[in-house]
Amino acid sequence: MSQLSSTETAPLVSGETPQAGISADDAEGEEAQQPQTDELREGWAAQMAEALGDGYCEHHIVCSSDLWVRVTRQAWVDAAIFARDRLGCDFFDWLSAIDWLPSPYGRDMDAQTDNPPQRPVESVEQGYGGGHTRFQMLLRLHSTATHTGINIKADLPDSDMSIDTLIGVFAGANWHEREAWEMFGIVFNNHPDLRHIYLPGEFEGNPMRKDFPLLARRVKPWPGIVDVELMPGEDGS
Amino acid sequence: MNQAQAPALDVDKRRQSAYVATQAADARLNLEIETDGMTLNIGPQHPATHGTLRLVARLDGEQVVEAEPIMGYMHRGYEKLTEVRTYPQVTTLINRIDWLGSFANEVPFILAAEKLMEVEAPPRAVWIRTVLFELSRIANISLFLGDMAVQLGALTPVFMAFRDREFVLNQIEAVTGGRFHPNFNRIGGLKDDLPKGWIENTKAVMGRMRDFCDEFDELVLGNEIFQARCRGIGIIPADVGLAYGLSGANIRASGVDWDLRRDGSEALAYDQADWKVWTHPDGDSFARYWVRLQETREATKIVDQLLDGLPAGSIMAKVPRIIKVPAGEAYSATENPLGEMGYYIVSKGDLVPFRVKIRSASFSNMSISPWLLKGVFVPDIVTILASLYFILGDIDR
Numbered sequence: 001m002s003q004l005s006s007t008e009t010a011p012l013v014s015g016e017t018p019q020a021g022i023s024a025d026d027a028e029g030e031e032a033q034q035p036q037t038d039e040l041r042e043g044w045a046a047q048m049a050e051a052l053g054d055g056y057c058e059h060h061i062v063c064s065s066d067l068w069v070r071v072t073r074q075a076w077v078d079a080a081i082f083a084r085d086r087l088g089c090d091f092f093d094w095l096s097a098i099d100w101l102p103s104p105y106g107r108d109m110d111a112q113t114d115n116p117p118q119r120p121v122e123s124v125e126q127g128y129g130g131g132h133t134r135f136q137m138l139l140r141l142h143s144t145a146t147h148t149g150i151n152i153k154a155d156l157p158d159s160d161m162s163i164d165t166l167i168g169v170f171a172g173a174n175w176h177e178r179e180a181w182e183m184f185g186i187v188f189n190n191h192p193d194l195r196h197i198y199l200p201g202e203f204e205g206n207p208m209r210k211d212f213p214l215l216a217r218r219v220k221p222w223p224g225i226v227d228v229e230l231m232p233g234e235d236g237s
Numbered sequence: 238m239n240q241a242q243a244p245a246l247d248v249d250k251r252r253q254s255a256y257v258a259t260q261a262a263d264a265r266l267n268l269e270i271e272t273d274g275m276t277l278n279i280g281p282q283h284p285a286t287h288g289t290l291r292l293v294a295r296l297d298g299e300q301v302v303e304a305e306p307i308m309g310y311m312h313r314g315y316e317k318l319t320e321v322r323t324y325p326q327v328t329t330l331i332n333r334i335d336w337l338g339s340f341a342n343e344v345p346f347i348l349a350a351e352k353l354m355e356v357e358a359p360p361r362a363v364w365i366r367t368v369l370f371e372l373s374r375i376a377n378i379s380l381f382l383g384d385m386a387v388q389l390g391a392l393t394p395v396f397m398a399f400r401d402r403e404f405v406l407n408q409i410e411a412v413t414g415g416r417f418h419p420n421f422n423r424i425g426g427l428k429d430d431l432p433k434g435w436i437e438n439t440k441a442v443m444g445r446m447r448d449f450c451d452e453f454d455e456l457v458l459g460n461e462i463f464q465a466r467c468r469g470i471g472i473i474p475a476d477v478g479l480a481y482g483l484s485g486a487n488i489r490a491s492g493v494d495w496d497l498r499r500d501g502s503e504a505l506a507y508d509q510a511d512w513k514v515w516t517h518p519d520g521d522s523f524a525r526y527w528v529r530l531q532e533t534r535e536a537t538k539i540v541d542q543l544l545d546g547l548p549a550g551s552i553m554a555k556v557p558r559i560i561k562v563p564a565g566e567a568y569s570a571t572e573n574p575l576g577e578m579g580y581y582i583v584s585k586g587d588l589v590p591f592r593v594k595i596r597s598a599s600f601s602n603m604s605i606s607p608w609l610l611k612g613v614f615v616p617d618i619v620t621i622l623a624s625l626y627f628i629l630g631d632i633d634r
Contacts, residue, residue, distance in 0.1 A: 062567075065502070066568060068566070092480055093570075093577070093579070098583060125585075127565070127583055138581070140568065140581070140596075147501070147502075151568070172480055172482040172601060174604065175600065207317055208317060
């Protein structure tokens with residue numbers, strides 16, 4: 001599957017009705033031979049760009065598969081409302097965040113010491129849709145009518161890790177935001193009930209951050225790495 | 238522009254129904270009683286709750302003023318653990334999310350990884366994968382069909398469910414070697430082919446499961462007490478359900494005709510079989526049970542048809558021995574027994590995923606419970622929670 005990346009805004013596909021969008025989606029199989037065009041998703045990105053104006057940053061399309069749109073923190077709620085009301089994404093799939101910091105512990109599954117972070121934060125590389133910050137919000141919505149999903153991302157600066165809550169748009173965001181709050185330490189403005197959902201109340205730290213060590217590996221080395229047990233009689237010399 | 242105007246009506250309608258929805262939960266409260274409030278702690282070790290879900294309900298008389306599920310007693314941190322496991326190792330972990338349909342847990346992860354690697358499993362592997370997926374759905378939901386009756390005080394159905402589910406588990410075990418945690422999916426295909434004679438045996442089991450469904454149709458759905466306890470109880474309007482992220486049979490019971498098996502774009506063989514997506518307009522506990530019963534029957538038909546047309550060929554695509562997934566992001570979701578289950582994989586071209594977001598169905602399905610339980614009577618808590626059907630491992634991950 002080839003990928004089409006576009007950093008500038010695609011031209012607005014005018015006169016494309018939702019019905020046309022469905023048929024384009026259905027005809028995916030036939031279009032697979034032709035070079036990458038995904039009218040439905042291009043159209044969605046273009047509409048979003050037009051509606052959000054400055055709040056819109058970038059989009060990325062993997063042809064006939066998925067769409068990523070990055071918006072600013074300020075346009076976060078507007079983007080969700082627009083996707084729900086204009087793009088028909090009525091299904092709240094999930095909400096989470098990504099920490100793009102390369103793990104200072106690497107894949108050290110048997111790391112026994114608290115290594116200091118070795119790689120500088122400058123080497124943070126964001127994925128589809130670009131970005132500039134270590135933390136990114138990630139929201140997925142889905143349309144039950146056109147059967148198309150959309151991923152919406154937003155940058156969160158380290159200096160102010162807060163973003164408006166989506167509870168007013170999708171009531172289901174409540175628990176997902178509580179999870180993102182405790183796992184990543186992201187503050188959701190106007191969230192009525194921001195407290196631990198999985199972790200005990202006195203838990204300190206945000207476990208899903210990359211610089212939070214996997215404590216289980218401090219206690220016991222990963223058996224997959226040190227599973228060579230000595231046979232009886234062998235001293236290991 | 239047509240586009241901007243056409244859905245505008247929907248927006249008004251949606252606002253209206255959103256308003257009604259928020260009011261409805263409050264309106265269910267009958268404030269005339271006004272006794273001294275009481276807090277009822279249900280669980281975490283209560284027979285009426287599955288696993289270790291704890292429910293704190295504030296009561297006014299027999300009515301629930303506020304109910305709050307408290308989770309986390311079984312949080313295992315799989316999202317963090319996947320960041321230190323290689324891709325083939327991850328399936329062992331995610332098997333344990335929804336432990337009643339464990340084969341189905343592996344599939345969306347493998348599909349997402351295959352999507353990133355641009356690997357296609359050979360047709361035979363895809364078909365067998367779909368068959369086993371449906372078998373785990375039958376094993377999973379048949380237990381619900383019995384368990385829901387237990388919540389209403391009928392003990393017999395759950396024994397029947399355990400008995401007949403065993404035959405399905407035997408078939409899964411015959412292929413994968415594991416009853417509960419098959420760990421059978423590989424990136425690019427499956428571990429093994431079907432054993433000899435398996436197809437005939439499975440068809441016999443499917444016939445048996447259809448009898449099981451017919452039996453439950455009369456025994457449970459036709460039962461007066463069951464209907465009295467479930468009809469009109471725990472009604473979820475479609476709009477509210479979608480906003481809470483309800484999926485699977487829960488949302489189809491509210492009249493939303495949406496099934497990822499039919500509507501999703503994942504590489505599974507569902508389009509090769511002739512089957513039907515069942516919906517129910519009522520949205521109550523009865524409807525959720527009804528839809529699941531129909532789905533089980535439908536799943537047996539899918540299995541039968543797929544086994545008839547099973548293509549020959551290899552069961553494993555050519556993949557490197559050491560699996561490195563190219564950098565990128567992909568999301569794959571399938572219609573699991575409990576609802577939509579998806580994995581969002583962020584890869585940096587390494588042996589291990591950079592980040593995996595696990596979208597489990599029960600977490601979203603349960604998030605509606607504070608809204609849904611507001612204003613219901615205490616005995617209905619049990620039926621409503623049972624009809625939402627959650628697995629604790631699927632909530633806590």
